[in-house]
Amino acid sequence: MSSLAKNYNRRNLSFLKGKGSFLYASNGKKYLDFVQGIAVNSLGHANPYLVKAINKQSKKLWHVSNSFRIPEGERLAKRLTQKTFAESVIFQNSGAEATEAAIKVAKRYFYSIGKSRKNRILCIKNSFHGRTIATINASGSKKMMEGFGPKIKGFDHFEFGNHKKLKKMITKKTAAVMVEPIMGEGGIKVIPDWCLRELRKICNKTKTLLILDEVQCGIGRSGKFFAFEHAKVKPDIVPIAKGIGGGFPIGAVLMTKKVASGMTPGTHGSTFGGNPLAMSVGNAVLDQIFKKEFLKNVKKLSRYFHSELNKIKEEFPKIIKEVRGIGFLIGLQLFNNQSKFIQKLMDNNLLTIRAAENVIRILPPLNVKKKEIDLALKIIKKVCLTYK
Numbered sequence: 198m199s200s201l202a203k204n205y206n207r208r209n210l211s212f213l214k215g216k217g218s219f220l221y222a223s224n225g226k227k228y229l230d231f232v233q234g235i236a237v238n239s240l241g242h243a244n245p246y247l248v249k250a251i252n253k254q255s256k257k258l259w260h261v262s263n264s265f266r267i268p269e270g271e272r273l274a275k276r277l278t279q280k281t282f283a284e285s286v287i288f289q290n291s292g293a294e295a296t297e298a299a300i301k302v303a304k305r306y307f308y309s310i311g312k313s314r315k316n317r318i319l320c321i322k323n324s325f326h327g328r329t330i331a332t333i334n335a336s337g338s339k340k341m342m343e344g345f346g347p348k349i350k351g352f353d354h355f356e357f358g359n360h361k362k363l364k365k366m367i368t369k370k371t372a373a374v375m376v377e378p379i380m381g382e383g384g385i386k387v388i389p390d391w392c393l394r395e396l397r398k399i400c401n402k403t404k405t406l407l408i409l410d411e412v413q414c415g416i417g418r419s420g421k422f423f424a425f426e427h428a429k430v431k432p433d434i435v436p437i438a439k440g441i442g443g444g445f446p447i448g449a450v451l452m453t454k455k456v457a458s459g460m461t462p463g464t465h466g467s468t469f470g471g472n473p474l475a476m477s478v479g480n481a482v483l484d485q486i487f488k489k490e491f492l493k494n495v496k497k498l499s500r501y502f503h504s505e506l507n508k509i510k511e512e513f514p515k516i517i518k519e520v521r522g523i524g525f526l527i528g529l530q531l532f533n534n535q536s537k538f539i540q541k542l543m544d545n546n547l548l549t550i551r552a553a554e555n556v557i558r559i560l561p562p563l564n565v566k567k568k569e570i571d572l573a574l575k576i577i578k579k580v581c582l583t584y585k
């Protein structure tokens with residue numbers, strides 16, 4: 198019996214090692230891993246460049262307190278700001294910490310300009326921003342909040358696509374609207390570009406901050422560094438995590454200089470966040486993703502993947518309802534519950550993971566090879582052919 202708590206519904210499968218897009222299981226089988234730790238291993242398993250970077254730093258310095266300067270973190274922050282809307286960064290260790298810090302930044306900004314009553318956060322009902330007490334309240338999901346009451350104050354919600362309610366819910370008291378440009382856990386639901394642009398306009402008019410949660414869809418996953426770049430909008434605050442560490446736990450909140458002005462000494466902190474070991478890995482991940490051809494390649498290969506998946510959808514219109522997503526954040530929506538299909542893919546050595554709305558999430562590493570995509574397509578088609 199495992200001494201681990203039962204808060205996960207784990208599959209009876211474990212792995213000995215990974216290499217690129219593949220995982221080698223203790224049962225002797227080799228799996229094509231299109232989960233990659235849920236969009237975390239952006240450069241695949243045991244990437245030689247990352248292995249070298251972490252080994253090198255591990256021999257020099259792992260951890261020092263944030264009460265000292267950390268040059269590796271200053272470098273990573275500088276690189277993140279040079280390439281994006283952001284002018285300032287706070288490092289964390291995970292996605293939930295990053296979204297939670299984003300909420301703090303928004304509230305603190307209005308406090309710092311003497312508008313402390315502008316402190317409410319507006320989110321999409323049943324969205325996902327993490328599992329801390331604040332972030333489950335942000336999600337507004339009854340299921341995630343069950344048993345974790347009382348409900349905490351300061352969060353409002355509107356349903357995905359309900360623009361009337363969204364406009365109504367932004368009041369004088371709203372500090373920020375927080376949404377994911379592409380809802381990951383929510384079923385790979387893409388917020389259309391025109392909606393994001395409209396939302397930016399509404400936020401400008403009402404002096405509300407726009408937080409775009411890029412924890413899952415960011416760091417190249419969509420074919421652009423940030424998913425919101427597709428819509429050409431400029432957010433105020435952006436939490437990131439998953440992909441930036443390539444498998445090492447890193448989170449961060451990126452923001453404009455204006456909103457960062459509220460985060461004076463003592464307002465926020467993290468013991469581990471931004472330590473030299475993590476920052477060296479983050480820099481190594483960016484070395485790869487910032488390469489000239491890297492995102493072009495993600496765009497090209499993901500376009501191919503989407504179009505081939507759509508062909509399979511056409512061929513099996515009674516099984517697959519929709520191919521969703523952008524880049525390598527892909528959702529196959531089935532008409533029925535997706536568990537059996539995911540199991541069959543696994544029986545055929547392809548690992549995928551569920552999302553809401555009967556969606557199978559397909560998350561290859563960003564440096565996946567075409568022949569690995571072809572292998573996945575072959576397996577998906579095979580499962581469709583025998584699926585009842």
Ligand SMILES: *Cc1c(COP(=O)(O)O)cnc(C)c1O
Pocket residue numbers: 291292293294296325326327328377381382410411412413414438439
């Ligand atoms: C995964 C995720 C989080 C939470 O990240 P953790 O590292 O699990 O805390 C927050 N927001 C989004 C959009 C996510 O996908």
